[in-house]
Amino acid sequence: MQRKMGTFSLMMTGLGSIIGSGWLFGAWKAAQIAGPAAVFSWLIGMLVILTIALSYSELGTMFPEAGGMVKYTQYSHGSFAGFLAGWANWIAIVSVIPVEAIASVQYMSSWPWKWASWTHDLVHEGQLTGEGLFFASLLILVYFFLNYWTVSLFAKANSMITVFKFIVPTATIVALLAFGFQSGNFTDHPSFTPYGWSSVLTAVATSGIVFAFNGFQSPINMAGEAKKPNFSIPISVVGSVLIATMLYVCLQIAFVGAIDPALVQHGWHQLSFNSPFADLAIALGVNWLVILLYVDAFVSPSGTGTTYTATTARMIYGMQKNGYFPSVFGTLHPIYGVPRAAMFFNLAVSFAFLFLFRGWGSLAEIISVATLISYITGPVTAAVLRRTGAHLYRPFRLKGLPIIAPCGFVFASLTFYWARWPLTGQVLFIIFIGLPIYFYYQSRNGWRQFAQELKAGIWMLVYLLSMALVSCLGSKQFGGRDIIPYGWDMGLVALLALAFYFWGVRSGVVTKHLQEAEQLNNELKRRTQMVEEAALPSARTISSQSK
Known part of the structure; x- marks a missing residue:
């Protein structure tokens, strides 16, 4: 690993992904669901993602x-819980490929x-x-063939695309605030919170907020190339999320303020656009912004779609190496x-x-909920490895993990519940579709080993089924049958989440997979020491010269 970043x-890597x-x-989408109060949805989403991302920061540096x-x-926790988390993460990432293509076509x-x-x-x-x-x-075929021979073709333009991603949203904010901002939109139609809190x-769960913040993973995945991971990883993760939050909050304010009051006279739910910001720019007559937005509608989504095409292929490759897929998926072109x-x-x-989800909004909902399911294991895993992997080298050790980790698990659980029934049940069904694949390949390793893996990971299966049941029986405000009253339902979700968090932490064991991962951790420690030792003579030389 070349530690040059x-x-x-x-931080730029994280922002470019977000x-x-x-x-x-x-x-x-957020304004359509929550009206002007959607501004607070981005702030709540930031809090949820930060508590989860900090736990993953420690894992990524290890x-x-x-x-x-x-x-x-x-x-x-072994292969059973690992498969559920990995399958959910793959579903969330692979579905990004078509959603980016849909985004470009909708603006087109x-x-x-x-x-x-x-x-x-x-x-x-909208379809x-x-x-x-x-x-x-x-x-989608363009994304595919850009990766069919090599990923370097598109990677060469990455820096330019990242800069472009900053320029266009910033220009959009400035233009909408300057040419079409109406403060009355925040209070007059009919209030700041037209549909309640x-x-x-x-x-937070369904408008694409979780989907947007998903890019916080990028600095973590680049941890092996950081000069000072104990400093750079947490700063870049937190910094990219905070800067992106400022940008998204400003975009939300500019969007709500630029809406023609006649469009929301019958409610924000009636707000319908194929290309939201471009449609507003056309209505305001800001022609230069219209052209800029239409260009970016191909550049930004295509960049993400191409990158995720490469990422998901490596995920399937890695899952095959873990024994979850046929051997053909583990072969590389020579x-x-x-x-x-x-x-x-x-x-x-x-x-x-x-072909199943033809609109950006409907597919973004699937991605967001699947992402939340994959995230819940991060805080639990970080806490378990403090016990089972206490001897492992940690370039970054998260202070306050005993508090931050359970908070992250509870926040993720609440956000999952906020996604509303039946969406929560539908996404869980997609997740459970993968279980026959796991059972088939696990049976080839022997049922005794499967029993051990199941014992360590059963908490996650029970957790997901319990969350689906609470979502179904919950308040009507979140799509349930209103058997559990509003307010009490969120309290119940929080208590259940805490109970399952501690169950999950206690279920952690020293797995054979952890023993294999120790080799990677030891290599990381060895290389870090080599870099530090190599830097010492240079530091001494500089010190002597200065004297």
Whole structure:
């Protein structure tokens, strides 16, 4: 590992990942659900993500490896819980590929030029038509073939794309505040919280807020290349989330303020756009911003879609190495080093998601809830490894973990509940679809070993089923049958989350996977010591010269 990345570089990596298609649609979707109060949804989402991200920061510095987010739970609880967490993380990531293609096509559908009038038929009532599916499919194929031979082709333009991602949202904020801001939109239609505070919480889970903040993983995945991981990783993770929050809050304020009051006269729920910010810019006559937004609608989503095409292929490759998939998915092309079988599998899954969920909003909901399921294991794993892996080298040791970890687990559980029934049940069904795959390949290793793995990970299965039951029986404000009253339902979720957190921590064991991961940790420690020792002579030379 070449430790050349400083704090600023890692922070830019996180920001570049967080600012994707989420900014193009997130403000509209959040306003549609919660009205002007959606501003608070971004702040709550920030708090939820930070408590989770800090736990993963410690794990990422301990095990700096590709695809680490799908492996950590296997180190602390074995293959059963590891599979559930890894499968949920893969579902959340692979579905990003079609959602980025959908984002580009939806913005394309509102091109205002006469020669482009045919694009208006690409989307109908927020869903892609047959023509729209065709163009989205072409974009997915572009992402695929940019990775088919090598990922370096697109990676070379990454820095320029990241800068572009900053310029366009900032220009959008300035333009909307300058040309169309109406403060009355925050109080007059009919109030700041037109649908109550429960809608503010639902917006956190389903409007794309969790989806947008998902990019905090990037600095963690780059931990092995940080000059000073004990300093750079937590600063870059926290810094990228905080800066992105400021940007998203300003975008939300600018979006709400620029809305024509006539559009929300009958409620914010009626607010409908195919390309939200571009439609506002057209209405305000800011032509230069319209062109900039249409360009970015292809640049930002395509950058993310191409990157995630590479990432998901490596995830399938890693899961095959863990024994969850056929051996064909673990083969690399002898020349290009690309796991092509895994890429074709992800391509098929991407098309399935594209044709099942044809709108950005509906697919972003699936991604957000699946992401939350994959996140819940991070705080538990970090706490378990404090006990089972106390001897391991930790470049960064999170202070306050005994408090931050359970808070992160509770916040993630509450956000999952806020996603509303039946969406919570539908995503859990998608997660459980993977269990037959796990049972088949685990049976080949012997049922005695399976019993041990199940004992360590059964808490997660019971937790997910319990959350689905509470979501179904919960208050009507969150889509339930109203058997558990509003207010009491969130209290019950918090108590259950605490109980399952401590059950999960106690279930952690010294797994064979952790013993294998110790080699990576020892290598990290050895290389870190080599770097530090190599730096000492230089430091002494500089000191003597200064004297």
